[in-house]
Amino acid sequence: MNLQHFPRRIYTEYNTPIQPLRHLSKILGGPNIYIKRDDLLGLTGGGNKTRKLEFLVAHALEQGADTLITTGAVQSNHCRLTLAAAVKEGLKCRLLFEERNRKYDPNGNGNLFLDRLMGVEKIKVVPDGTDVVSEMDIMKQELESEGRKGYIVAEGGGNDIGAMGYVNCVHEILEQSQEMEIQFDHIVTASGSGGTHSGLVAGIHDSTVNIPVTGINVRRGKFQQEQKVYGIIRNLVDRLDLHDDVPREAVHCLDDYIGPGYALPSEDTIAAIQLLAQKEGILLDPVYTGKVMAGLIGLVKEGYFSHDSNILFLHTGGTPAIYEFKSTILNQHILG
Ligand SMILES: Cc1ncc(COP(=O)(O)O)c(C=O)c1O
Incomplete structure (x- = not known):
């Protein structure tokens, strides 16, 4: 699939980079675990949204927008990166925060600090459960009444335009896999807004390899999340004019590692964060990647992967948020 003609x-x-996690693999007694370092993507602080924003912001510029509008939870990585893209492009950015299991604190650390530092134009805060799509429409109308033109970036960049970033990522992974002479048998990723997961599944389906992808949910139940991811894939199939439909069974999510709720880490999440920090020097976050790593470790322990297989963990970023969770991370007994 050629994405060249999309802006x-x-x-x-x-x-x-794709790096081996040698210590972790040894501690778990196999399989061979590798990490794809999308926490090192460009734009301030890195993370998976950068790949999606390459296509979403190009679309916004094509439409003549002068302001990006988007939404997320109060420690949203997606909001921080949308703002960073706006700064890079000389656009303005307005953010809508939903207080999902966490209150907005104007003096907050982590992503909130970075949002202020990068000069977010306006912040609107709404309670959990608000219809954020309608709220963003109102924000767009407000801009229009000021003679400006807003572009709404879907929550989490989770639509078919954003997902093209992860179709591209599949091309990158396959190129690296050839160079490294390693065949990956399984990919494990976070499944939130679904853009990352759907792009990976569609990209693999359209390639010459068949690598199963397991999505670890961070918020929704298994069925609801699988439907969400599959919905994006269907739009992606239309957008990219793929000859072949992606089967529904290719979408596989697990909801066993969400813990107490969105942005609420379980003990296993914190243990996974500590383990990766102490054995690999890699930072994971309590909202996404810590849960995904706890999921991967749980799956290894239950014998889900064959002993000598090569598993690719996608590090989707989120590192700036950890500073806001310092006490949660340190209050749990430290390993080692
Ligand atoms: C660090 C991080 N990882 C994973 C995700 C989930 O990715 P997606 O929204 O593409 O499902 C997000 C979404 O906000 C994120 O910020």
């Missing part, structure tokens, strides 16, 4: 901005001028 795209380039925010990362290199392939993100």
Whole structure:
């Protein structure tokens, strides 16, 4: 599948590394676990949204927008990166925060600090469960009444335009896999807004390899999340004019590692964060990647992967948020 004719901005001028997690693999007694470092993508603080924003912002510029509008939870990585893309493009950015299991604190650390530092134009805060799509429409109308033109970036960049970033990522992974002479048998990723997961599944389906992808949910139940991911894939199939439909069974999500709720880590999440920090020197976050790593470790322990297989963990970023969770991470008994 050739994405060349879709408008795209380039925010990362290199392939993100794939590295072996030797200590973790040894501790778990196999399989061979590798990590794709999308936490090292371009734009301020990195993370998976950068790949999606390359296509989403190109679309916004094509429409003549002068302001990006988007939404997320109060420690949203997606909001921080949308703002960073706006700064890079000389656009303005307005954010809508939903207080999902966490209150907005104007003096908050982590992503909130970075949002202020990068000069977010306006912040609107709404309670959990608000219809954020309608709220963003109102924000867009407000801009229009000021003679400006807003572009709404879907929550989490989770639509078919954003997902093209992860179709591209599949091309990158396959190129690296050839260079490294390693065949990956399974990919494990976070499944939130679904853009990352759907792009990976569609990209693999359209390739010459068949690598199963397991999505670890961070918020929704298994069925609801699988439907969400599959919905994006269907739009992606239309957008990219793929000859072949992606089967529904290719979408596989697990909801066993969400813990107490969105942005609420379980003990296993914190243990996974500590383990990766102490054994690999890699930072994971309590909202997404810590849960995904807890999921991967849980799956290894239950014998889900064959002993000598090569598993690719996608590090989707989120590192700036950990500073806001310092006490949660340190209050649990430290390993080692
Ligand atoms: C660090 C991080 N990982 C994973 C995700 C989930 O990715 P997606 O929204 O593409 O499902 C997000 C979404 O906000 C995120 O910020």
